[in-house]
Amino acid sequence: MNAPVDQLRNLKKNKAATSRVKEVKYQSWTSRNLCIESYHEDLLYYTSRWDALCPYVEVTEEMLASVPRPFIVYALPPDSPFGVPINDKYGLVEVSSENFEGDERRARKFRDLEKQYKNFVHSETVIPGKDITVEDVFEMGGEHFQNCYIDKREVEGFVDYIRKLDVLVLKVHDAAGELVLTDVSILLPDYDQVYGSFCQWNRAFKNRSPGIYACLLASRWAARNGYRFYNLGPVDDYGYKALFVTHHEPIYALALTEQDHPLALDTTSPLHVDFKKEVWNQIYRDKIQTRIVPAHASH
Numbered sequence: 513m514n515a516p517v518d519q520l521r522n523l524k525k526n527k528a529a530t531s532r533v534k535e536v537k538y539q540s541w542t543s544r545n546l547c548i549e550s551y552h553e554d555l556l557y558y559t560s561r562w563d564a565l566c567p568y569v570e571v572t573e574e575m576l577a578s579v580p581r582p583f584i585v586y587a588l589p590p591d592s593p594f595g596v597p598i599n600d601k602y603g604l605v606e607v608s609s610e611n612f613e614g615d616e617r618r619a620r621k622f623r624d625l626e627k628q629y630k631n632f633v634h635s636e637t638v639i640p641g642k643d644i645t646v647e648d649v650f651e652m653g654g655e656h657f658q659n660c661y662i663d664k665r666e667v668e669g670f671v672d673y674i675r676k677l678d679v680l681v682l683k684v685h686d687a688a689g690e691l692v693l694t695d696v697s698i699l700l701p702d703y704d705q706v707y708g709s710f711c712q713w714n715r716a717f718k719n720r721s722p723g724i725y726a727c728l729l730a731s732r733w734a735a736r737n738g739y740r741f742y743n744l745g746p747v748d749d750y751g752y753k754a755l756f757v758t759h760h761e762p763i764y765a766l767a768l769t770e771q772d773h774p775l776a777l778d779t780t781s782p783l784h785v786d787f788k789k790e791v792w793n794q795i796y797r798d799k800i801q802t803r804i805v806p807a808h809a810s811h
Contacts, residue, residue, distance in 0.1 A: 536570040538673050543578045548665050550584075552781045555774050557582040561669030564662045567698065567707045567743065571595075571766075576795065582769035584782060590703075595764035596791045596798075603747035603757035604705075604804065605727075607735035611758050621755060622728060628720045632692065634684045636733055638699070641674025652681065652694045656712040670709065674698060680706060682729050684722070692717050695726035697742075704740040706730060727756055757807045767792050 533540050539562060547558040558580055562569045568589040576583075587602075588595035606612055613619065649667050650657070657667060682695040693713035697706045708730055713722035731742040746763060747753045767787050775781045776792070783792065 564666040565670040603744040
């Protein structure tokens with residue numbers, strides 16, 4: 513006689529559990545908003561809502577126990593016990609090092625960039641992350657998100673991540689006042705870094721290499737403001753970043769999958785491209801590896 517009442521009570525209890533907000537460092541999540549659908553060709557897998565725009569994604573055992581599979585988390589913190597090094601790396605710019613601005617090739621390229629932007633105006637604004645809304649982020653990067661298939665939930669994940677951090681916004685306008693680029697970076701004092709999250713630039717200025725110019729502006733801002741590194745993000749698929757890189761840092765990640773899942777059987781999928789098969793489902797790393805390696809030493 514009480515069965516319907518018990519079922520209703522259990523339903524409410526389960527609903528409350530899935531909607532309960534949990535926190536880990538800069539991140540908050542529920543089981544309902546944690547996962548984002550991703551696709552390799554037509555094969556579905558899952559990533560976290562911080563995957564596209566945030567560095568150093570924290571996880572917990574509870575979080576990993578709640579996710580569907582296949583599930584991939586990229587960019588775990590270098591000092592985390594979770595994850596394994598994958599087949600990509602972060603490119604770091606040691607912004608005050610003589611090996612950066614003092615390098616002859618870089619100095620020549622930078623002079624060429626400065627000439628191209630001689631009559632342009634740029635602004636630098638540091639904004640508390642708690643004051644930035646999802647609408648603000650779309651205004652700064654909506655076209656970029658559309659071009660790169662970045663989900664609105666990942667933008668929401670970015671806004672969640674920066675609540676306790678500051679954000680650097682760089683803008684460049686030409687002499688007529690037309691917006692050339694908007695570059696957004698997260699300030700990470702715990703890691704002595706400025707992390708480049710995204711850059712949206714006007715295609716009309718493509719021949720002036722606006723993305724590269726944004727990297728130069730962000731690197732110089734980081735140097736003037738006492739940061740050791742500007743983090744360019746993953747570098748293996750972005751050849752232009754090589755101009756800036758002075759050091760590499762391993763990217764740690766983890767992949768949870770059934771061995772016979774179609775994604776696991778497709779040798780062109782992220783499970784194979786980014787990971788060695790023997791580390792699939794490995795939650796903890798064997799040991800904390802060297803965090804930063806000079807770029808020349810990795811070749």
